[in-house]
Each structure stands twice: as structure tokens, then as C-alpha cells.
Amino acid sequence: MRDIKCVAALASRFSMLPGVGKKTALRYAYAVIDMSERDVDAFCEALKDVKQNVKLCKVCGNFTEDDVCEICKARSAKQICVVAYPKDVIAVENTGAFDGAYHVLHGTLSPMNNRTPDDLNIKSLLARLNGVEEVIIATNPDVEGEATAVYLARLIKPMGVKVTRIAQGISMGSELEYADSITLTQALGRRTAL
Amino acid sequence: MRDIKCVAALASRFSMLPGVGKKTALRYAYAVIDMSERDVDAFCEALKDVKQNVKLCKVCGNFTEDDVCEICKARSAKQICVVAYPKDVIAVENTGAFDGAYHVLHGTLSPMNNRTPDDLNIKSLLARLNGVEEVIIATNPDVEGEATAVYLARLIKPMGVKVTRIAQGISMGSELEYADSITLTQALGRRTAL
DSSP states (O other): OOOOHHHHHHHHHHTTSTTOOHHHHHHHHHHHHHSOHHHHHHHHHHHHHHHHHOEEOTTTOOEESSSSOHHHHHSOOSEEEEESSHHHHHHHHHHTOOOSEEEEOSSOOBGGGTBOGGGSTTHHHHHTOTTOOEEEEOOOSSHHHHHHHHHHHHHHGGGTOEEEEOOOSSOTTOOGGGSOHHHHHHHHHTOOOO | OOOOHHHHHHHHHHTTSTTOOHHHHHHHHHHHHHSOHHHHHHHHHHHHHHHHHOEEOTTTOOEESSSSOHHHHHSOOSEEEEESSHHHHHHHHHHTOOOSEEEEOSSOOBGGGTBOGGGSTTHHHHHTOTTOOEEEEOOOSSHHHHHHHHHHHHHHGGGTOEEEEOOTTSOTTOOGGGOOHHHHHHHHHTOEEO
């Protein structure tokens, strides 16, 4: 039996979501049949609301419903944590260990994928450095993230602002035995005094 | 940082889907921001399409876009496989071991939950038994599924129709939806007379 056409169509929409395979998408689509019409309408409204109302903060580039995001409104920008994507802001916020401001680049430098500095949200970062004491670069510890960090450091340090990079090493709770050798080499090289 | 209001609202909609927790729902909601407006509109259309166009087959009670479902249109109803839910039709179809028709009860008897025979799609099953050679009862092998099977057998056997039950190759307490095709095929093959 083929799946019902409109159910299959909805499933293909669900499968555009991250981590949703064919089977899960179909399961979601069938679940929609059991929802009330009211719930389905509300679902649609919520989808459109997000697409229409979420924009980028004029200051930091993070997602917001206003012109300027809540973090930029509420916090001091003496320390700015630079991340690649909005989801990284959420990750850092969830630690509760940082109470400064953010700057979202919306990508990393990648010559392979034709992503140059002009494609990233860098100009507005340079424009807000007046009075900033430290820029913490929290891009991923991979080739592109490292390249972006080095590029930004070269750009910002001459402006008299301290530039730091989040520490790299063995992650908490992991086992030395299974760490890859690059990580382990870096953890050894960057060892700190106890 | 609180999540953006409309994103949180969309996440709460996603969390109504089966098996979607708070974190996954939020991940889906943020992914919608990155979709094109066109894709979001198409998503909405697909949601509403499913809710508006999927109805129950007048003959068997399975989901369909027409008055009568594709299976009822195409296949002989000499053998009718009775299941509790539409998702169970999909499970049996996926085995490829059955080429008869289905009947979907939309539930099982459950005195605990006040579900009596009147709440199930039983009348239309009795109405279509003329010329039927065998009714295979494929409800879940749990208390409610067994009770429903026994009830139906008592109802149908006096009408001169053979009533069988899928074999208890499926372990007690498990659910049809998650059974692997081989187990389900064996259960069909070893069905026993009631």
C-alpha cells in the first residue's frame, strides 16, 4: 500500500527538520491526523509567526523579535563572546558561566565553500568594539573555526582589544583512552600549572 | 536567557508530536527560522491538507483521501484483517504477507477507560461479512486486544464466518506497531482458529 498522498507530502516537510528520517517523518504526519483542527491551525500560526517575526538583532546578529535582542538590551558589552551560530549562544548561555554580550557571525570562514569575511557578520563586530575590554572567540575547534579565530584576532588586536580563545583539551567526563591524538596533543601542549 | 516567545510557542506545538521532547522541539523550532518563507508556507499547507483531506474509509475505517480507501477498492474482501488502529494496517502491509482487506476498529474494548463495543467501528464490520470467508483478528496481544478478539469471535462465529487470531509469536505486552516484519509475518502464518 502506498501512503496517502497528502500524508506523504506532509512527511516530506517534517523530514526537512534536523535529525528527522523518513520513518519518523511519517510517524509525525500520521500524528497530525489525530490532532484537533484547532491545534493544527495553531501549529500553522506558530510556524508562520516564527518565520515572520524572528529577525536578527541589529547589534549582535542573534535571533530576536525586536530590533535589539534581550541580551544586548540587558547586559554590559565589556566582554563579547563571538560565536558562529545562534544555537551556540544557547549552548554558552546554558552554562550560566558567562554574563557578557554575544556576537553571532552566522558562519565561519571556509575557502572550500566560498565563504569569505564579507559573508560573515564581522563589520558590525568591529563597529561595536569601542569600550570593549575582551573579545572571547568561541567558534568550534575545527579547521574553519580555528581559521576564523585567527583571522578575527589579527583584525581586532591592533585595535587595542584583548582577544582570547576558549580553551581546548580533553572534555570533562571523557576518557583519555578514547581521545583522538590531536586533542590529546593539544591538551598536553596547553597544560596548566596546578 | 529566555527563549524567544514565538520560538517557544512553536516548540510547544512540535512537542505534541509523538516522541518529541522539550529539547528536540526547540531544535525543530529554531530550524524553521532557517527555512525559506516558501517552505514554511508549504509546510502549513501540508499540515492543513492532511487535517482537511484525510477521512475514514466508509468500508473499513482506515485513513483515506477518498470515500473508499485504495485497499478496499483494489482487493478482495474474502479475508478481512481486523486491527485496532490505522498504524497497524501499515505494519501488516509492510510484511507483504497479507493481500486481503482490513477493518480498523479505532480502539479496543476497555472497561477501565469506558470504551464499550459502541465506541468501536464494529457495526460496519458486521455489515460487510456477507461472502467473507475468514476474519483475522490482529489486535495487540495485550489484555484489551485479547478481550476485543474474544468479543468479536463470539459475535462473528455464529454468522458462519471463520474467525482466526494472529499467533502469539509476538511476545505478550508488546505493541504491533513496533513488531519487526518477520515476527509479524510468522504471527500471520500461524494464526489459529478461535
